[in-house]
Amino acid sequence: MNYANPHYNKKKLREYRKSLRNNSTSAEAVLWRSIKNKQLEGRIFRRQFSVGNYILDFFCPSEKLCIELDGAQHFSEKGLLNDKKRDAFLNSLGIVVIRIENKHVFKFHEQVLEYIVEHFKGSQITFPK
Secondary structure (H helix, E strand, O other): OOOOOOOEOOHHHHHHHHHHHHOOOHHHHHHHHHHOOOOOOOOOOEEEEEEOOEEEEEEEOOOOEEEEEEOHHHHOHHHHHHHHHHHHHHHHOOOEEEEEEHHHHHHOHHHHHHHHHHOOOOOOOOOOO
């Protein structure tokens, strides 16, 4: 992963990223405990990593995978429209975005981790629809 990419971790967002890391939601904290330090299939994840003007909840550079944890504000008309624009921008850079509801991190934690692994390149895991 080329961290020198001009889209990644813009300096103007540094303090905001730091603030988000220091004030993470409980769902973010729980998921982070399971994916940090190469705990999930040996993949490195970054939290509050910025791409363009967007700050991603979690980003796996080797997989070009963004994990967004969504709370209630994401399900409003405005939230859905903003997410659609954001996802389109990230997709245009080859980044796959998966969205997980906050409540699922608590209720279905192991399945959430399996869902993330399912999106790794070359993954053999499949789930019934």
